[in-house]
Amino acid sequence: EVQLLESGGGLVQPGGSLRLSCAASGFIFRNYAMDWVRQAPGKGLEWVSAISVSGVSTFYANSVKGRFTVSRDNSKNTLYLQMHSLRAEDTAIYYCAKDGVGVTWPDALDPWGQGTMVTVTS
């Protein structure tokens, strides 16, 4: 069974940093692109970032470009999201998701992890 388990969320002050992790199991992690998606309280889904199978290619939403960095360690089956210069508007549940269901990437995401909450507040 494919499982994705996020960790690393928490409370952080504006301007602070946080690193999220997503531990993958149940599939050959190194063969799939991976994504991060977030959902702010009471809001809809917002795509954040995607990373290729090797980690060489990465893409970001304009709202986080230059502040967030996605990476992966295929030897540890783990996806990361390093977040800097955090703002109140970054407050959200952050989900990692397996890409590669569709023809291209980033495309269809399945499955998703349970999510980890990030709260940016003073």
Added chain:
Amino acid sequence: QSALTQPASVSGSPGQSITISCTGTSSDVGGFDYVSWYQHYSDKVPKLIIFDVSNRPSGVSNRFSGSKSGSTASLTISGLQAEDEADYYCSSYTTSSTLVFGGGTKVTVL
């Protein structure tokens, strides 16, 4: 990277069919056949129900179907059931090699 446009809410009676639209531009929905749909219950994780416009993942009910015309994609739920009451989101690949979601549609079964 403007969000795709979805109606805020759609409702229907049990057994009826409803359709949710997802409107984008030539830079996303209109430019590629890479539109997906997700079902999201408030206390659960989003679930992929349609990918690449009209494909259903294994295990997804055939009451869900997808289509696209120009820059508007659509999700149709046939034979509406109480369990279909959830939020539905579309997403599309873009010319910037990013993904963009719609604002979400709340489906209510009357």
